[in-house]
Amino acid sequence: MIFSMSNFNGSKSSGSEIEQLVQLLSRLPGLGPRSARRAVLHLIKRKDGLMIPLSGALQRAVEAVVECTTCGNIDTISPCSICCDPRRMQNSMLIIVEDVGDLWALERATIGPVRYHVLGGVLSPLDGIGPQDLTIDALIRRADEFGEIVIALNATVEGQTTAYFITDRLNGMDIKITRLAHGIPVGGELDFLDEGTLSQALKARTSL
Amino acid sequence: MIFSMSNFNGSKSSGSEIEQLVQLLSRLPGLGPRSARRAVLHLIKRKDGLMIPLSGALQRAVEAVVECTTCGNIDTISPCSICCDPRRMQNSMLIIVEDVGDLWALERATIGPVRYHVLGGVLSPLDGIGPQDLTIDALIRRADEFGEIVIALNATVEGQTTAYFITDRLNGMDIKITRLAHGIPVGGELDFLDEGTLSQALKARTSL
Numbered sequence: 001m002i003f004s005m006s007n008f009n010g011s012k013s014s015g016s017e018i019e020q021l022v023q024l025l026s027r028l029p030g031l032g033p034r035s036a037r038r039a040v041l042h043l044i045k046r047k048d049g050l051m052i053p054l055s056g057a058l059q060r061a062v063e064a065v066v067e068c069t070t071c072g073n074i075d076t077i078s079p080c081s082i083c084c085d086p087r088r089m090q091n092s093m094l095i096i097v098e099d100v101g102d103l104w105a106l107e108r109a110t111i112g113p114v115r116y117h118v119l120g121g122v123l124s125p126l127d128g129i130g131p132q133d134l135t136i137d138a139l140i141r142r143a144d145e146f147g148e149i150v151i152a153l154n155a156t157v158e159g160q161t162t163a164y165f166i167t168d169r170l171n172g173m174d175i176k177i178t179r180l181a182h183g184i185p186v187g188g189e190l191d192f193l194d195e196g197t198l199s200q201a202l203k204a205r206t207s208l
Numbered sequence: 209m210i211f212s213m214s215n216f217n218g219s220k221s222s223g224s225e226i227e228q229l230v231q232l233l234s235r236l237p238g239l240g241p242r243s244a245r246r247a248v249l250h251l252i253k254r255k256d257g258l259m260i261p262l263s264g265a266l267q268r269a270v271e272a273v274v275e276c277t278t279c280g281n282i283d284t285i286s287p288c289s290i291c292c293d294p295r296r297m298q299n300s301m302l303i304i305v306e307d308v309g310d311l312w313a314l315e316r317a318t319i320g321p322v323r324y325h326v327l328g329g330v331l332s333p334l335d336g337i338g339p340q341d342l343t344i345d346a347l348i349r350r351a352d353e354f355g356e357i358v359i360a361l362n363a364t365v366e367g368q369t370t371a372y373f374i375t376d377r378l379n380g381m382d383i384k385i386t387r388l389a390h391g392i393p394v395g396g397e398l399d400f401l402d403e404g405t406l407s408q409a410l411k412a413r414t415s416l
Binding site: 015016017018020021024025027028029030031035037038039040041042043044047050051052053054055057058059060061062064065074075076081099100101104 | 223224225226228229232233235236237238239243245246247248249250251252255258259260261262263265266267268269270272273282283284289307308309312
């Protein structure tokens with residue numbers, strides 16, 4: 001039990017709704033027991049302005065949110081609004097991402113009318129995650145709709161292994177396969193970058 | 209707008225439930241737009257295990273939570289379970305705290321069957337917070353029930369000003385007024401403490 005408001009009277013009813021809310025909120029990433037308690041107090045103090053709207057939004061999201069059966073994106077319709085978008089359908093570029101958070105990040109970068117395929121993870125034998133746990137088969141089935149597939153997986157060992165595995169599976173199909181460029185982040189300082197990034201950035205230098 | 213999932217089709221309907229949830233969650237203390245997005249993805253991935261229980265808990269808390277008319281604590285009954293506890297009623301100690309978070313912190317410390325009075329803030333002329341904005345009048349009205357009042361306000365300028373103001377108002381009543389001890393936090397290292405704390409800790413030294 002994270003906290004108890006009833007150390008002395010032993011009544012289970014007192015504040016158990018509050019306690020339950022703290023326990024559930026503390027399971028969100030970035031919130032521990034202490035910040036969950038602060039969040040609950042913040043909510044209760046702003047009952048009309050924040051707590052009731054949040055309760056409603058959560059309820060509506062529970063009812064509305066579905067996973068797109070085509071690409072794995074999260075939306076209120078399936079196929080999702082990205083898969084249904086006529087402008088994106090005219091474009092033959094597909095971007096493979098690990099999860100929906102990466103899809104959102106690319107959308108925020110306003111990269112153009114592209115479509116996505118959410119893998120749902122990366123290959124990780126140590127965690128028991130093999131090809132059958134990802135949406136690789138679904139990717140292969142829809143791949144021939146596209147002229148270019150960009151593999152936008154994280155630059156980790158697992159991400160790169162997964163990229164090679166997918167490239168291998170797509171081999172023989174008439175599709176251009178690319179990956180995101182390595183280099184210096186925009187606004188990044190050389191001094192803080194690792195040697196691998198600097199070395200890749202130098203190799204891939206472009207003329208001014 | 210914090211993020212848009214529909215840069216290209218212009219449809220407002222797509223994912224607006226998700227967007228709204230992100231915006232509301234990002235208003236919680238300790239969560240910004242980025243961590244709110246992570247939290248929403250986390251929730252959606254754990255729909256049955258976390259999102260639906262959280263939605264229910266929030267709904268129940270909205271309906272159940274009330275402020276105790278006696279002490280200002282937050283509970284599902286008023287007077288709250290602390291004010292109603294017979295063991296606490298036999299004890300004549302009242303602890304004055306700034307807000308409910310401080311009350312919870314003292315309850316976690318299992319300090320004994322005491323009662324509390326939540327001020328709802330501290331005096332802060334710069335922020336326009338005067339005595340009428342706090343529950344000082346209510347405190348004075350109930351003060352003669354108690355034999356000892358412990359002022360447990362933060363050791364800030366505002367906290368100490370408020371403590372002096374309350375002491376002044378309670379003057380003339382037959383009540384022992386005390387404050388929390390200053391000293392070295394348990395587990396604290398001398399090297400990291402400020403001079404004020406060290407000097408107070410030396411003045412208030414106890415014999416071994």
